[in-house]
Amino acid sequence: MSPALLVLASGNAGKLREFHQLLAPLGLEVHAQADYGVADVEETGLTFVENALLKAREASRLSGLPALADDSGLEVDALAGAPGIYSARYAGEPKSDTRNNARLLEALAEVPEGRRRARYWCVLVLLRHAEDPVPLIVQRSWEGEILQAPRGEGGFGYDPLFWLPDQQASAAELDAEQKNRLSHRGRALQALVAAMAPEPARS
Ligand SMILES: O=P(O)(O)OP(=O)(O)OP(=O)(O)OC[C@H]1O[C@@H](n2cnc3c(O)ncnc32)[C@H](O)[C@@H]1O
Numbered sequence: 177m178s179p180a181l182l183v184l185a186s187g188n189a190g191k192l193r194e195f196h197q198l199l200a201p202l203g204l205e206v207h208a209q210a211d212y213g214v215a216d217v218e219e220t221g222l223t224f225v226e227n228a229l230l231k232a233r234e235a236s237r238l239s240g241l242p243a244l245a246d247d248s249g250l251e252v253d254a255l256a257g258a259p260g261i262y263s264a265r266y267a268g269e270p271k272s273d274t275r276n277n278a279r280l281l282e283a284l285a286e287v288p289e290g291r292r293r294a295r296y297w298c299v300l301v302l303l304r305h306a307e308d309p310v311p312l313i314v315q316r317s318w319e320g321e322i323l324q325a326p327r328g329e330g331g332f333g334y335d336p337l338f339w340l341p342d343q344q345a346s347a348a349e350l351d352a353e354q355k356n357r358l359s360h361r362g363r364a365l366q367a368l369v370a371a372m373a374p375e376p377a378r379s
């Protein structure tokens with residue numbers, strides 16, 4: 177049987193890599209939205225859910241395939257939840273992980289260790305088709321702290337600044353398998369897959 181085919185409603189190379197690693201073992205083939213000429217949509221929502229829906233709907237409409245979208249971001253307590261839904265463009269356009277990380281360090285310059293708590297959020301939306309009235313939606317978070325300086329080369333985005341006390345490592349110091357097992361994205365995907373399983377028949 178050929179694997180089920182999905183379009184991934186994302187232009188982020190780091191996310192695409194992680195989704196390939198997570199979905200391949202499940203027999204789910206994912207193609208990047210760029211393969212279908214889908215450009216980034218304007219993320220005009222005020223929540224991760226709204227933005228993920230906008231992305232999934234556009235990718236599904238243009239590809240004619242079921243679409244999976246991920247809207248995610250970093251919530252920092254000492255910054256009243258910023259950068260939140262604006263995480264990708266925290267330091268302005270064009271998006272740059274390097275400048276985003278620099279801006280985050282600057283914003284937290286006066287915040288001492290112990291008050292640098294943060295979490296990643298990941299909202300996943302799966303649409304069976306562009307007009308699907310019952311999107312499958314899951315959200316998961318991943319708790320950590322913001323470091324004073326970057327550590328590690330792996331992952332993407334804010335990972336070099338995202339410290340995991342339990343692992344005694346930054347997210348960028350984990351290998352891909354560890355990050356996928358622990359992360360907001362990895363656990364949201366597990367929950368999504370569980371939610372996709374058919375309901376047992378009732379008598
Ligand atoms: O919208 P798409 O095309 O998927 O790509 P994007 O990079 O714009 O993605 P988002 O709008 O969802 O913004 C999420 C940002 O949050 C950050 N982020 C999310 N998950 C992350 C992770 O696992 N590691 C590091 N940073 C992450 C990173 O800066 C992302 O750019």
Ligand SMILES: [Mg+2]
Pocket residue numbers: 219264
């Ligand atoms: Mg985006």
